[in-house]
Amino acid sequence: MSSRAENIAAATKALHGVSRIRPAEIVFWLAAVAAFFFLPDQYLLLNEVMITGLFALSLDLVLGYGGIVSLGHAAFFGFGCYVAGLLTKYGVADPLLGLVIVAVMTGLLGLLTSFLVLRGSDLTRIMVTLSVGVLLSEIGNRLAWLTGGADGLQGVAPDLLLGRWEFDIFGKVAYAYTLAVTFVLFVIARRFVFSPFGWSVRAVKENALRTSAIGIPVNRRLIVVYSLAAAIAGIAGALLAQTTQFVSLDVLAFHRSADLLLILIIGGTGYLYGGLVGALLFKLVQDAIANLTPEYWEFWIGLILVSIVMIGRERIVGLPAFLLKRLRGVA
Amino acid sequence: MKAMLTRRIAGAAFAAALLASSVLTGTAHAQTPFKIGLILPMTGPSQSTGKQIDAAVKLFIKQNTDMVAGRKIEVILRDDAGVADTTRRVAQELVVKDHVNALAGFGLTPLALAVAPIATQAKIPMIVMSAATSVITEKSPFIVRSSQTAPQIASAFGAYEAKQDVKKVVTLVADYGPGIDMETWFSKMFTAGGGTIVANLRVPLANPDFAPFLQRVRDEKPDAVFVFTPSGMGAIFIKQFVEKGLDKSGIKLIATGDVTDDDQLNGMGDVTLGVVTAGPYSASHVSPANVSFVTSFKENNNNMRPNFMAVFGYDGMRVLYDAIKKTGGKAEGEALVEAMKGASWESPRGPVQIDPATREIVQDVYIRKVVKTNGELYNDEFTSVKQVRDPAKGAP
Incomplete structure (x- = not known):
């Protein structure tokens, strides 16, 4: 007969076991850093892979942890893209400050739309997320005086990164910047999902009814995870706007959301690396075949x-x- | 749609062969080749543009050999699916990885605009073979356009229509750069000639649904409706035009050549008979240069009829070849662009030249009417406005 204290100790140990850092993870990030030194030809593609990976990571939080199937995640990505582009164009040209503002704004957008998503079950959620995406895309098109409409937003020229590095045509600074930001956000996401709060979110996904029965506020959990994911998606969008110095209406397009879901399915959901691995495979294969x-x-x-x-x-x-x-x- | 699908599947069967051939042509050469990065929408909604230009570029090289002034010409074709940030990345990669000496292609305005800063940074010529918004050439001193500008076509057409028995017109354009240029310049010249514009309607570029706009046109009861759609989307428009019954409403359809595109015209059917359009090229243009161009184009491409995009791509290669010849094979960007300025030649579309001041093509704009010859539909040119410059750029 084990005592209650022993039970708790065993459970804590098991949880720590799950959340410990695995060798494969270290290898993954070392490889990403090594790419910076050994693959100077591939910066542009790697930059795109990293951004897509970060974007997919944010969908993983929603889908793999929160259990919400979203077909409109590009809404946040595109919104972040436009906010970053417009900030840069109209005064706030510092990339990092831009990221912070974008994170707050897309987080708020996530918070607002999360209430729509909470209503109804899976099918309704797909519809709602899809509609939010289409809505934003149409708003972007309508506000042509601000966004440039279908012609895209021109003249996005960010300041030097940390006042020192210019975004160069080879994409060297771009990749380093994206990699660093992605890593920081990944660490945050990792801490989040292995925190007690993160475990309670997973419990919601497993069985919302039971979770609420043991006193966990289901809706509040989902609102938080949805808003956090929105902020991360927004940052991914901002990285794209800043590093390509251009925003087109396509960032809000439906195919971005659909591709993202594909990427996540290829990479696997619910272990955080799915998005990054999926993005890497998807983009590399796509690039290789498209070149041939x-x-x-x-x-x-x-x-x-x-x-x-x-x-x-x-x-x-x-x-x-x-x-x-x-x-x-x-x- | 079905035909497109089967074509794609059939194409995929050849892909393996294509794959092998592209590997073979990729072998190293002794002398440094002159590399052209050709970026086109080969997939997605604008793929007809990509297909036509690619075929024309291949034909030009076949006819003129791949050696110019001692340099071997190497074309690197990349697909951007019509997505602007892909175009930008691909252009950047072509510059930094493949060290191309020139960029070419650009199916739509946003795609060209996204790449303009790259051309400036890399100091290499950028030949715009399709995108038509006037402002593009002002975005980089390295841009030279071999296609057309929207104001060029629309201004000539507006002035022409004002002299016909058409008094009230509704304009219906795709809501992006060239569409707005078309609307502005058609309206300007048409009202200057005494006509009235009743309404200016703009249809979203992505997933166009013309039905509600066509209803508006119907309600306004104009004498004619002036239409611009991007190349490759004319067929969708005509289909909805007929479905809404506008072909029987007495409202005359007038359009830019993009709508009655040679590539798709036969598929649109007899409903297009009599439609008057304005454009720089028709496959039925009467000149020895065009007859030989159309014949060889069809021979090399499974009897596919060339459209205006094919001619734009063909002429784009002409501009590049002549500039390389003139500079003696030195691939220096500024010198190449300098050499292109003022170039003039006999194109399949008629006599053309590159305006040295604006780097825009100067060409005849033809007014055409759809007719049936030997069971096929053609845009029959019945009058023209000679040597039109882009009116949006200063005094002519």
């Missing part, structure tokens, strides 16, 4: 995605072991 066959790359991407779904991601990763097992089974 600019006309027909969509076909190959489609084929790869279908095979991933048909075969299953786990089985692709564990293919060698699986084959071995089958062979033995036959023999």
